[in-house]
Amino acid sequence: MASSFSRLAATLGRRQAALELRWLKAAQVHAPLEEMVSRRVAGEPLQYILETQPFGPLTLKTRAPTLIPRPETEDWTIRLAELLKNTSSKRRRKVLDLGTGSGCIPLLLCELLPQGTLTTFGVDQSLLAVQLARENAELTGFSTDEQRNTFSAFQASFLDPLFPQLHLGLEPPFDVxxxxxxxxxxxxxxxxxxSVLNYEDPKALFGGPDGLDFYRAIARLAATRGFLSPDAVVAVEVGDGQAQQVEEIFHSVARVNSVIWLDPWDKQRTVVVWLQPVDASHSRRFISGESGYPQ
Ligand SMILES: C[S@@+](CC[C@H](N)C(=O)[O-])C[C@H]1O[C@@H](n2cnc3c(N)ncnc32)[C@H](O)[C@@H]1O
Incomplete structure (x- = not known):
């Protein structure tokens, strides 16, 4: 029988095969190496086989079909943490993450911001995602200790028109x-x-015929009285070519200012919206480097 290396190399090339074989051998999972190699050769994403994915300084659990956290999401979450760090808040901030998946976004904010300054919540329609997010909260130590930042995950659909009124344990108004x-x-x-279609939840990917359905729902929520604090900030990741349309969606439902952040590959990746109108000269400005509240 062909060696693990040659089986991997036939699919991935020798260089990548050597790297991945090293990771598979070091994996802390209860599966024989040959079985892991077969799954990889069949096209399963490495992160589901290794059962972990680094996300900033965190190592998060991953499990199909919950979306594997992506590097572009890590990038803007770190940038958002810097932005929040640079703007003081007199009270403990409340963060709500919509479609939280593994919980990666709020958990990374919990890790990067001073302890005891954040209470974060995540909602997801998928019970499997919510369970994984809760495991990640335990794993990273952000579940219940009020002295630290905390994260709680709930199952709900934010497309539900009654979502703002559901008594899930969320505590509006949210600051982020x-x-x-x-x-x-x-x-x-x-x-x-x-590798995406066969393993990751279609409900984590498909955003409606034009891909924008969820932004319309988020903008409606942002405009719902009492849902956000008056100076709240909203940060949403967007797909290729969607940034301007997403800005338009927010501008059509509320008087807001917005900027677009580029990702490390120079793609327009994140639309950041401030509810409280600020200096108009900062509106719709492209920021690719350091972030900061418009003054
Ligand atoms: C693109 S994934 C993002 C997951 C995670 N935030 C991340 O960045 O890795 C979108 C998530 O939204 C969830 N989702 C889809 N429709 C939803 C809905 N109507 N209400 C709540 N969550 C939903 C999916 O289950 C999925 O976990």
């Missing part, structure tokens, strides 16, 4: 609203690679 919602349009969905 984050989301990496499903944003793949129908046409793009059909072109996704099998």
């Amino acid at each position: 609203l984050t989301s990496n919602p499903p944003y793949i349009s129908w046409n793009e969905y059909l072109r996704l690679p099998n």
Whole structure:
């Protein structure tokens, strides 16, 4: 029988195979190496086989079909943490993450901001995602200790028109609203690679015919009286070519200012919206480097 290396190399190339074989051998999982290699050769994402993914300084659990946290999400979450650090708040901030998946966004904020300054919540329609997010909260130590930052996950659909009134244990008004919602349009969905299509939850990916359904729902929530604090900030990840349309969606429901952050690959990746109108000269400005509240 071919060696593990040659089986991996036939699919991944020798260089990548050597790297991945090292990671598979070091993996802290209860599966024989040959079984892991077969799963990898069949196209399963490495992170589901290793059962972990680094996200900033955190190492989070990953489990199919909950979305594997992506580097572009890590990048803007770190930038958002810097922005929040640079703007003082007299009270403990409340953060709500919509479509929380593994809980990666609020958990990284919990890690990067001073302890005892954040209470974060995440909602997801998927019970499997909520369970994973709760495990990640335990793993990272951000579950219940009020001396530290905390994260709680709840199962709910934020497309539900009654979502703001559901008594889930969420505590509006929120000071920060984050989301990496499903944003793949129908046409793009059909072109996704099998490694995504066969393993990751379609409900984590498909954002309606034009990919923008979830942004409309988030903008409506942002405009719902009492849901956000008056000076709240909203940060949403967007797909290729969606940034301006997403800005328009927010501008159409509320009087807001917004900027677009580029990701490390120079793609317009995050729309950041401030509810309280600020200096108009900062409105719609592109920021690719350091972030900060418009003064
Ligand atoms: C693109 S994934 C992002 C997951 C995670 N935030 C991340 O960045 O890795 C979108 C998430 O939204 C969830 N989702 C989809 N529709 C939803 C809905 N109507 N209400 C709540 N969550 C939803 C999916 O289950 C999925 O976990």
